[in-house]
Amino acid sequence: MEQSFDAIVVGGGSAGLSFARTAADLGASVALIEPGPIGGTCVNRGCVPKKLLWDAAWRHVRRGLLPGASPPPPDFGPLQAAIGTKLRAIHASYEEDLARRGVLRLSAAATVHRDGSVEVSGERLRSDRVILACGARPTALDIPGAELALTSDDLLCWTTLPSSAVFLGAGYIGCELAGILAALGVEVSLVDPSDRILDGFDPDLAGAALDILRERGLTVHLGATPARITDENGARRVHFDDGGSIAAECIVNATGRSPNVDRLGPISSKLETAKSGAVVVDETFRTALPGVHAIGDAADRLPLTPVATRDGETLAQQLFAADPPAPIDLAFVATAAFVMPPVAQVGDPDRGRAAGGQDLAQTALAPEQHWSTRTLKKIAPGGTDICGVALMSDAAAEMIAPFAALVAGGRVAATGVHPTFGEDLISGED
Numbered sequence: 001m002e003q004s005f006d007a008i009v010v011g012g013g014s015a016g017l018s019f020a021r022t023a024a025d026l027g028a029s030v031a032l033i034e035p036g037p038i039g040g041t042c043v044n045r046g047c048v049p050k051k052l053l054w055d056a057a058w059r060h061v062r063r064g065l066l067p068g069a070s071p072p073p074p075d076f077g078p079l080q081a082a083i084g085t086k087l088r089a090i091h092a093s094y095e096e097d098l099a100r101r102g103v104l105r106l107s108a109a110a111t112v113h114r115d116g117s118v119e120v121s122g123e124r125l126r127s128d129r130v131i132l133a134c135g136a137r138p139t140a141l142d143i144p145g146a147e148l149a150l151t152s153d154d155l156l157c158w159t160t161l162p163s164s165a166v167f168l169g170a171g172y173i174g175c176e177l178a179g180i181l182a183a184l185g186v187e188v189s190l191v192d193p194s195d196r197i198l199d200g201f202d203p204d205l206a207g208a209a210l211d212i213l214r215e216r217g218l219t220v221h222l223g224a225t226p227a228r229i230t231d232e233n234g235a236r237r238v239h240f241d242d243g244g245s246i247a248a249e250c251i252v253n254a255t256g257r258s259p260n261v262d263r264l265g266p267i268s269s270k271l272e273t274a275k276s277g278a279v280v281v282d283e284t285f286r287t288a289l290p291g292v293h294a295i296g297d298a299a300d301r302l303p304l305t306p307v308a309t310r311d312g313e314t315l316a317q318q319l320f321a322a323d324p325p326a327p328i329d330l331a332f333v334a335t336a337a338f339v340m341p342p343v344a345q346v347g348d349p350d351r352g353r354a355a356g357g358q359d360l361a362q363t364a365l366a367p368e369q370h371w372s373t374r375t376l377k378k379i380a381p382g383g384t385d386i387c388g389v390a391l392m393s394d395a396a397a398e399m400i401a402p403f404a405a406l407v408a409g410g411r412v413a414a415t416g417v418h419p420t421f422g423e424d425l426i427s428g429e430d
Contacts (some may be wrong), residue, residue: 011134013133017039031125034057038094053083053137054180054340061183112268132295144334149253168192174254175209176339196215212340226241258277261298269290278294296312332347341396344396
């Protein structure tokens with residue numbers, strides 16, 4: 001016997017949860033299918049455990065900056081155990097919330113068929129609205145010996161630290177986790193084939209972050225392309241195409257994440273996807289298939305938790321509310337990299353400078369000489385237009401939220417960085 005719902009959500013991460021909650025509050029019958037722990041990448045393999053690790057590591061670094069101080073790093077095993085306790089509490093809260101709202105929670109893998117029906121544990125579910133929110137996984141390395149590398153997912157499950165590690169990839173995942181491990185006493189190398197780190201961030205901001213990582217003791221190799229990984233009596237060695245190599249106790253693949261769209265079942269081959277593998281969607285999150293929508297990391301939008309959460313809410317309102325909002329403008333989404341200290345930006349700081357903007361603030365404060373704030377503005381006819389802000393400071397991830405609202409200028413909703421108080425402040429949520 002088939003069951004029918006107003007909406008079926010495939011995936012229980014930030015986007016799927018947001019959609020299911022909002023749709024249920026609007027009176028829709030919703031089934032949410034998630035085979036793993038509820039919360040998706042953010043709660044289980046991303047921003048939440050990473051931020052908790054970063055907070056402990058950054059506190060340790062700051063204590064060490066006090067005159068005469070040389071504190072030992074926190075014990076990694078108990079730290080990870082405490083983080084696990086926190087994550088289980090989040091899981092329980094989410095499950096209780098879904099049950100209270102009347103969402104049917106199915107803990108099994110979903111197969112989405114070409115006709116739009118969804119199969120779970122041998123049972124067929126149907127809806128005129130199938131929501132793909134299947135998230136992403138670490139991008140596989142395409143080099144010999146790739147199976148010898150670990151991923152960020154593996155790292156966040158460790159209970160002991162290695163003596164040394166090489167990170168392949170200097171995006172925000174690689175830079176953040178490499179910085180955390182270095183702060184906790186691991187000998188760390190960071191490798192990327194490009195000539196910079198933190199691609200997508202303001203170049204000056206990325207340059208400042210690079211200087212800090214090196215001062216923290218990381219060895220950074222730019223312009224180095226991995227060619228293969230070999231085992232050396234239990235240790236690992238990554239070899240580069242120029243003939244060089246680095247050995248370490250472990251190699252961590254931090255080259256990015258790939259959408260799970262190819263793992264949905266027969267429907268995967270019918271979906272139009274972008275180069276990233278994410279599904280192409282229109283302004284109402286519709287795919288090329290009737291009745292099928294995509295949100296979160298499955299959609300060709302920004303793969304950030306605040307975007308996934310807002311898009312889930314927006315799609316539910318578009319489908320079930322009388323006066324739905326438009327999707328958030330991705331130009332006004334704040335982002336941060338939790339290096340030490342963190343960097344954050346919103347808008348397009350370079351555009352302001354290129355258009356005759358100016359630095360409104362440049363400061364350097366003891367003890368680190370790394371506290372710098374930069375606000376770039378563009379003079380426009382009839383007034384002043386702040387088109388981008390880039391920050392580096394202890395509080396950059398929090399400070400960027402009100403700047404995001406300023407850059408948006410009241411024209412559209414802005415988003416902060418997750419997980420921060422600033423994010424809730426400008427979203428108006430409790």
